[in-house]
Amino acid sequence: MTDFRELLDLASVRLGGSVLHASDEFFAGKENLIKSSPPVWKEEEYTDRGKWMDGWESRRRRTPGHDFCLVRLGVPGVIRGVVVDTSFFRGNYPESCSLEGCSAPQAASPDDLLSGATHWVELLPQSKLQGDAQNLLSCQPAYAVTHVRFNIFPDGGVARLRLHGDAVPDWHLRGGLSQEVDLAAAEHGGEVLTCSDMFFGPKHNLIMPGRALNMGDGWETKRRRGPGHDWVIVKLATEGTIRRIEADTNHFKGNYPDGCSIDVCRLEEPSGNIESAEWSELLPRTKLLGDTRHLFRDELQQQGPVTHIRLNVFPDGGVSRLRVHGVATERGRKSQVVRRIDTLVPPAAAAELLRCCGSSRWVDAMLRARPFGSWDTFSAVADERWWELGRADWLEAFAAHPRIGERKTTSSWSQEEQASALDATQKALADLERANREYETRFGHIFIVCAAGKGAEEMLALVKERLRNDSESELRIAAEEQRKITQLRLQKLVE
Numbered sequence: 001m002t003d004f005r006e007l008l009d010l011a012s013v014r015l016g017g018s019v020l021h022a023s024d025e026f027f028a029g030k031e032n033l034i035k036s037s038p039p040v041w042k043e044e045e046y047t048d049r050g051k052w053m054d055g056w057e058s059r060r061r062r063t064p065g066h067d068f069c070l071v072r073l074g075v076p077g078v079i080r081g082v083v084v085d086t087s088f089f090r091g092n093y094p095e096s097c098s099l100e101g102c103s104a105p106q107a108a109s110p111d112d113l114l115s116g117a118t119h120w121v122e123l124l125p126q127s128k129l130q131g132d133a134q135n136l137l138s139c140q141p142a143y144a145v146t147h148v149r150f151n152i153f154p155d156g157g158v159a160r161l162r163l164h165g166d167a168v169p170d171w172h173l174r175g176g177l178s179q180e181v182d183l184a185a186a187e188h189g190g191e192v193l194t195c196s197d198m199f200f201g202p203k204h205n206l207i208m209p210g211r212a213l214n215m216g217d218g219w220e221t222k223r224r225r226g227p228g229h230d231w232v233i234v235k236l237a238t239e240g241t242i243r244r245i246e247a248d249t250n251h252f253k254g255n256y257p258d259g260c261s262i263d264v265c266r267l268e269e270p271s272g273n274i275e276s277a278e279w280s281e282l283l284p285r286t287k288l289l290g291d292t293r294h295l296f297r298d299e300l301q302q303q304g305p306v307t308h309i310r311l312n313v314f315p316d317g318g319v320s321r322l323r324v325h326g327v328a329t330e331r332g333r334k335s336q337v338v339r340r341i342d343t344l345v346p347p348a349a350a351a352e353l354l355r356c357c358g359s360s361r362w363v364d365a366m367l368r369a370r371p372f373g374s375w376d377t378f379s380a381v382a383d384e385r386w387w388e389l390g391r392a393d394w395l396e397a398f399a400a401h402p403r404i405g406e407r408k409t410t411s412s413w414s415q416e417e418q419a420s421a422l423d424a425t426q427k428a429l430a431d432l433e434r435a436n437r438e439y440e441t442r443f444g445h446i447f448i449v450c451a452a453g454k455g456a457e458e459m460l461a462l463v464k465e466r467l468r469n470d471s472e473s474e475l476r477i478a479a480e481e482q483r484k485i486t487q488l489r490l491q492k493l494v495e
Contacts (some may be wrong), residue, residue, distance in 0.1 A: 003407045080138070102145055195221075195229040211250050255318050341378070342434055361393045
């Protein structure tokens with residue numbers, strides 16, 4: 001089983017993590033908690049409040065309750081394990097700790113997070129701690145969270161808090177997966193799986209945001225004294241087609257690789273066994289320069305969809321950053337939809353599903369069916385749960401839509417789906433509005449049609465045709481159109 005410390009620290013300052021609030025920080029500031037550097041001890045160092053400590057430390061609690069702090073993750077994700085580092089806290093460490101998580105807007109204030117409106121889920125039950133030690137604690141619930149509440153009982157000091165896990169980005173906030181993105185980026189869910197060596201610089205430095213701050217902020221191997229070459233394997237955020245590559249040797253001047261090549265592979269299951277992968281060459285061996293951003297596009301050999309990339313460096317040396325710019329495939333986008341729905345905390349998952357279908361019972365049934373694991377299962381269950389509902393549930397879903405041809409709608413998806421109809425002439429829209437009213441009078445609900453790509457004239461003809469149906473037949477037809485709309489919208493959850 002993989003040591004969770006091999007995963008990204010989602011609270012890392014380098015990813016944008018921040019400590020927002022602490023109930024008390026009398027002896028040592030909360031910001032120290034997520035510093036990237038290891039804690040240090042200064043024997044003779046004191047402040048006007050007591051012993052200087054490299055960590056977060058609250059005063060001795062004399063009233064009921066416990067201390068806590070709020071941390072905003074640098075990137076949303078599923079926390080797999082926690083390192084509570086109590087280095088140098090020997091007689092003043094907390095007796096135990098626990099961890100809760102929530103899904104909230106990035107700009108949420110401490111007051112917002114502490115209000116009754118925020119839904120917190122337990123990620124780690126109250127667990128015993130040891131002083132002056134690296135306390136390794138596994139988390140069980142696989143929820144993707146944006147913020148955590150780190151509770152200590154009852155008070156005391158913690159040097160560092162590491163929250164290791166898998167990034168689950170909110171693609172809405174990153175422009176969607178339909179556009180070109182860095183498929184290797186840590187903040188997008190890329191992961192460095194393994195490497196031949198990382199003596200001088202950790203492997204995950206390679207895919208961190210921004211350019212390297214210094215030579216220690218990259219991936220660097222020891223000097224190779226035997227045959228062969230060094231390499232590193234990156235699992236992309238999702239299956240995609242690569243358009244260009246950037247290999248940056250920033251700060252590496254006397255210790256950059258002489259050259260590099262890049263291989264790629266595609267696994268049917270991205271989490272499958274990489275040792276059985278069949279690799280093909282994307283970039284032939286190419287000369288590198290020191291302290292330089294190398295951009296490769298025309299040099300890349302044509303490849304289809306890929307899930308993993310292997311950077312080979314000859315014979316050894318340091319590379320500060322690797323960028324893999326590409327576009328997710330349809331399969332890749334669908335896998336990210338499922339991953340998002342499977343991992344969101346219940347209220348956030350419910351909100352996403354409700355955007356796709358306005359039936360509250362359908363949403364509840366989908367939440368109970370999690371996790372889905374694959375798009376085929378997700379799509380099939382969505383249909384099954386829909387057809388298990390009754391008339392009242394279907395009417396609830398219909399009522400969440402604007403009328404066909406109605407210009408005043410706050411739903412961007414409805415505007416997009418009805419774009420062809422909304423470009424029609426005033427006369428055509430007026431005719432469509434009259435037909436809508438006649439339909440509602442006859443059947444008791446609005447006219448529902450999967451409008452994507454259909455013009456006003458086509459939909460007017462459909463209304464007139466369906467006005468000939470009896471009520472029961474028309475209800476089933478309308479339900480089928482809602483099913484189609486739901487399936488289309490589910491795919492848009494990462495757009």
